[in-house]
Structure formats: C-alpha cells, structure tokens
Amino acid sequence: MNEPLRILIADDHPLFRKGLRALLATMPQTEVAGEATNGVEAVRLAGELRPDLILLDLHMPGGDGLTAIRRLATVAPQTHILVVTMFDDDDSVFAALRAGARGYTLKDTDDDEMIRAITAVGHGEAIFSPSIAGRIIAFFAQRPSQPATPFPSLTPSEHNVLQLLARGLPNETIAGRLNLSHKTVRNYVSAIFSKLHVASRAEAIVRAREAGIE
Template identity: 35%
Template sequence: MTPIRVLLADNHTLVRAGLRALLESLDAVQVVAEANDGREALRLIEAHRPDVVLMDVAMPEMNGLEATARVVKEFPAVRVIILSMHANEEYVLQALRAGAGGYVLKDSGVNELELALRSVSKGDTYLSPAVSKHVVSDYVRRIGGESSSPSQLTPRQREILQLLAQGRSVKEIAPLLHISVKTVETHRAQLMERLNIHDVAGLVRYAIRMGLITPED
C-alpha cells in the first residue's frame, strides 16, 4: 500500500513530536516534514509535495487558516486537515471556507485521526463527529457571507491583520511582506474601514475572537 505522505504544521515542538510518534505508529502513513508556522509550511509543501497537511490554526507569522487558503490555491493536489481545540461553528466555518478537507479536534482519538487521514487523502471531507452534526447545516445556511467573518477581507489584509495583532509595526511588516510602508498603511486603513475597527487594540481583540491568534501570541 502506498503510504499517505503527511506534513505537520504546528508551532509547538512537543505537539509535533507527539503527532509524529502517533502517525508513525499507523500503517501506511509517512511524516515527510514539520513546519513551525504557515509560511514555513508553504515552503515545505513546495519541496515535499505531501498528500495531506495536518494544520494547526493559531501559528505565528501566518495562521493555519490563511496558510490553508494558500495551499488550496497554489497546491490543489495537497489536502489539508485543520487540527483545533475549538468545536464551535465559527471556527469550522472558517476552515471550510478556507478550503480545508477535514476538521479534527485535538482531543480526538487515534482511530479518528487515522480515519480522517484516509478519508481526506481520497478526496472526501471529514469533520469530527463532535462538530459535524450541527456545523454542516449551519455552513449551508450562512455560506452567503456574514459581516463578522475574516473571509470578507483580502488575503493580504488578513495577513497584515495577523501581524498587527501580534504586535508588529508597519515598518516591520513592510520588509517581511516585501511591500512598501505606504502599501502596508493603505491595507491597514482599508481593513479598519471594512471591519469598522479604528485602533490596533480593537484589531487584536477581533483577531483573537476569530481564532487568527491566541491571547498568548
């Protein structure tokens, strides 16, 4: 049997080590690389072309939702499973909109993770039973869009939102994204207007509420 080639993306070293040990205990599963954040995940995906990425949500530099959207666009053959502690509809909705093929809770059992990997690698969608029942109907009902969702922002605006919320200054963000300070300021003004939030503290609270960063970030 051809092994399912998996890339791990999580900024916690011990979590990655635990996941690697767990996955390597399964038949026909091979861990090909580990990433500490979304940007590194994209670079390693290009290098290793895994079948499935196990993606944490709250990571520095680029969160898992933004990275998932990039993976879906740039590497359509690669499937993504979001690993999360959150079972509420908002988090799952964001993952589905980003293009994730699966959503698995971090307290799930080994058998469930194995089932998710096998399902998603075949092109199916997998949601943890704890969230799937009410989330699917909620997703269909709300797919038209909602004012509080990060999906209303452009990918660049979401990227800048996360970096601002993590305490980066405009002058720090510009070289990181290879754009001018003026362009960063323009994006910041546009996302503040779109979200109707007019200070950085408000952006931080919004980013935490939407799961783009954690309070510890």
C-alpha cells in the first residue's frame, strides 16, 4: 500500500484552511501534516515535518509566499509546492514559477480540479488551473523568442554582478559576496550599464527582472 501524501497547508485565512482540510478528508491517500499562517511559519514547519506537498498562498502577513518558495528550495527541496491563491496576474504567476512552484491554481477552482492539481503536484508533476494555463500560453504567444541566456553580451562575471544588483544589493555587499574589490565591482557595473543601454541602477534592475534575473 502506498504511503499517504503528507500535506502542509499555508494560508492566513482560517475558513479557507478549514475548507482545504475538508476537501483533503475526501481524498483517502492524503493526510494533513500541519498548518501554517504565514510564509515564515511554512518554511519552519516544512523543515520540521518534511511534507510531500505544500498548498501555499502567495500573499500572507508576516512572511509572504514568494519568499517562502525561494527558501523552501533550500530547507525542504524534496517538498513540492502548489500555489493556491486569489491572484492571477502575470507578475504573481511567473514570479511563483521562477521561485520554484510546480503548480498554480486559484482559490475559486472547483473541487475536482483542485483534487487533480493536489494529486499531480504532490507526485512531482507540474499543473496549472485552466485559467492560469491560458494566461501562460497567451503570455508566451505574444512575446518574441528570447535567447537561452539573457544578455549574452555580458561576461560570466558581469552576469554574477547583475544578479546581485537585481536583488537590490549595494556595491560593497556585492564585492563581499563575490570576493572582489570595490573598484572591480564599480567597473563591472559601468560595463553592465553600457551593454544594457541603461543610465541607472534602477533601470538595470528593471531590465534584469524583466529577463527573469532576480
């Protein structure tokens, strides 16, 4: 007999958590391992409980879902993440996928679709609710093809600096992270500005994030 799918629910709304528990109670091969009310708690419990799947809201007070997804990649890499949220805008969808979520569905999804998503993502598949899948298809259909590596004119060292720059880190911190001198970092930043055709750090950060670097 297969082991039950152990699930952690992370949502700040008690009534929604109650609804998810009721739905999971109809799925004999699942069990609720625990509940979290914010992202920080979700990361802590995932490290302690080692669930197979987390049902995670993106926007919670006291620790947001996106930060939690990024941290979970280190704390509980074996745990799959299904985002269950009210937000279906492109920024939320693609930020969650880049951070490491395997599925994305909306809170008003009907029970059959939610059960299918929970089962699929819990067993390592990627799945999206129909409305989200439609947005993903539309998004890529209207974008020109992108090179495999963003900004191919940058050197590997410049890419490393740009990645830290995109996180909002100052030059001194970047120098420490990469074990470089402050002058070297300034030179890399200047080269990045020139190659990206931007005039400020803010513009460089926007360009980097648009390309999926963060």
